[in-house]
Amino acid sequence: MELFTVNRYTEDLKEQNDGVQGTNNEDEILQKLLKKAAKRKRKHENIEVVETSISEKETSDVKEEESKEERVEQLEKPLEVVEEPDVPSNEFQVLGGDGSAAKKKKVEMQLPNWLAHPTIIEGGSLQPEDEIPASEAIDQLDYLEKYTCEALKQMKIKRLFPVQKQVIPWILEAHAKPPPFRPRDICVSAPTGSGKTLAFAIPIVQLLSQRVECKVRALIVLPVAELALQVYRVISKLCSKTELEVCLLSKQHKLEDEQEKVVEQYKGKYYSKADIVVTTPGRLVEHLHATKGFCLKSLKFLVIDEADRIMDAVFQNWLYHLDSHVKETTDQLLAGTQAPLCYAELQSSFGKQPHKLLFSATLSQDPEKLQNLRLFQPRLFTTVLTMPVLKDITEGEADTEAHTDPGQFVGRYTTPAELTEQYCVTELRLKPLTVFALVEKYKWKRFLCFTNSSDQASRLTFVLKVLFKKYSTIVSELSGNLSARVRKEKLKDFSAGKINGLICSDALARGIDVADVDVVLSYETPRHITTYIHRVGRTARAGRKGTAVTLLTEQDMALFKKILSDADKELGEEIHVSPDIEIQHAVDYKEALDHLRRENEKNKNKKAAEKNRVATKAMLHKKQEETATVRPLTLMEKLQVKANQILLSSSKSSERQNPKTKANKATKLPKETKKQIIAKQRKTIEN
């Protein structure tokens, strides 16, 4: 029973029983409670004192004791203890409103371990060729095959760049291990122009060169046709001394022509004509759907160059199609619809995935996007030597202590060490004139000028052409407004020095490797740091020096600074043009703008006419569809129609005899369909 005994507080009972004694007890209880409170407070203050300073405590021990006694005395006075601070009772107290919330640190993004702890590629800037020690010459590198060295020499390459020195042996080693070992997928983030193409091309060619049967074993995917062509050229050169076949599938050729190049049929069976396929996502999907015998079941390598661009939503479904195709062929083997050569082939193809290699100068750090690629134990290679230094963001504290942040992806946005960044402040209305003045002042002979849209590129080219009319500088447009064939021609002319300046839209900012570009001008502020990195990356490539100049209005300044801060960058050196440019070139500039206005007007009218034409065509089509659904003619109506036709033909023949009649000249109507004529006849009958 004792287990269920409840001890109750009995003071009330005593109070009721003792009458007068009750008041004394009340005092006693109050005293006890006050003493307890004082004791607790003393204890609390002792801890605080220890925390603030031990030395202070030692020196002021005596004082402390005295003050504690004083405090105890004060606490023992009931009124003073229970008194609340001056908070008006009718006011709400905001939780955390004392500023404590603001002091909390911002939650930092935690990246997967492989992104937060990359393999650092040593040797940031590229040494000039003549400073390279003999031990680093390509023939001294034992992992390079003889035919690779020969091909490299033909390409005038004497040594490897840091990214190549790190990645090539790593891939070769990973594939030297026997199955069931599976190489880890890799992501490589290195600055523009650092030689990423050869970093994946050399090991792939060397690892495939011993193949017996021709099958698609490497697939290289790039965002645009121009880039695909560029990579195709590099790989073709590397394969020149091997038996490997390389095939380019991009929209620059007809689908049927490409089908013939990639697959052949013999005695009802399909055979691959390519070992390495270089393609764009869109074209790849077309071939997966339309090319019979285009088989990826032997795929060993999947390279995604400019990986962050390709992973964008627009291209998402190409991966789905590719995945399903690779899986389909594996399933076919398992189901026995395609006979495997032996059990080992069946076993090895089951669940086999290609080795995925991702490359970019601005690799995405979004784990969700990367997850779509289903990378196998990925590993990141990056060229940045130190972690970005971040400041403590605690507000209200003067804590500026720098620290590294494990949640940051270290190799995100890097520019080549050989790049000089500058800016020029101007007014919006004077921007074209500023470009002209800068080119003339600094005598730039090979420059690219980027705008934010194709239309802007066309307009700027138009004005610059007028301004440069009396000068030797030749400028031309290179934007999405032009066909792939024309763009190819213009790039060729630029490389040959026939064109001095190309005015480009951002569609061409990525990856294009044009030799010896002196300057990259940003006519408009790029909208994102990745755009800026790729734009300026068209110069200062492969260890050469280069300059990037951004034109800024006063309003652009803050936005541009913010964009740069995303890459831990600051504004570079400011350059100027003469303040009198407007006066000096007033006549030419006015003429150029007038020309542009007239041209715009013409284009506007052209567009309106085209719009009208399309609208009338659509209307006609709609009417045709409407008439197509009407009921068939009755016998009487048919007779009536025939009579009308006879009448019509007789009137036509009379017109033919008399060709000068006005009506004949004016009414050159479009050819009517049978259904339209019937509908017309019915209308006349009804009338």
Ligand SMILES: Nc1ncnc2c1ncn2[C@@H]1O[C@H](COP(=O)(O)OP(=O)(O)OP(=O)(O)O)[C@@H](O)[C@H]1O
């Ligand atoms: N080892 C090397 N020695 C000399 N030149 C090289 C070497 N490797 C590459 N190059 C040259 O450097 C230039 C840039 O190479 P590549 O196009 O591969 O750069 P990238 O890193 O892919 O640049 P981006 O990110 O802009 O696409 C090319 O003209 C290439 O021929």
